[in-house]
Amino acid sequence: MSGVAAKTWREIWIRPEVYPIVAAIGGAVSLCTFFCARQISSSPGFRVWKDGRAHEGIPEEKFRVKEGVNWREHFVRRAMRDTKPAIFPGLNDAMTSPK
Structure with a gap:
């Protein structure tokens, strides 16, 4: 010990x-x-104060729709939009291209 x-x-x-x-x-x-x-x-779906929850349901106001679009289209999504969904794109191209 x-x-x-x-x-x-x-x-x-x-x-x-x-x-x-x-x-x-x-x-x-x-x-x-x-x-x-x-x-x-x-998050546009999370409201702390009661006045924010008073008119929930289907968002008919334009600012609510814009808020949801801004939430969904965040920086990472915009940055990755033009990227091919591949882990190793160079390897995939090399393996699938005709010889």
Whole structure:
């Protein structure tokens, strides 16, 4: 038991083989936090105050429609619109092009 007491907390718990797990969990928590914050702060379907919920249903006002379009057409969607949906487009082109 004396060998365990001689080790510090860092020697026991901070190991290089744990870094990928910490990175994966940290990334997942970050994405979840971003998604939840985005939903709560700027989603057109989420209203905190009662006056915002009073006229919910089918959005007939033009500003509600514009709000929904702005929500859907965010920066990432606009940036990726002209990109081919492929993980390795160069490899796909090389494998499918006629020789």
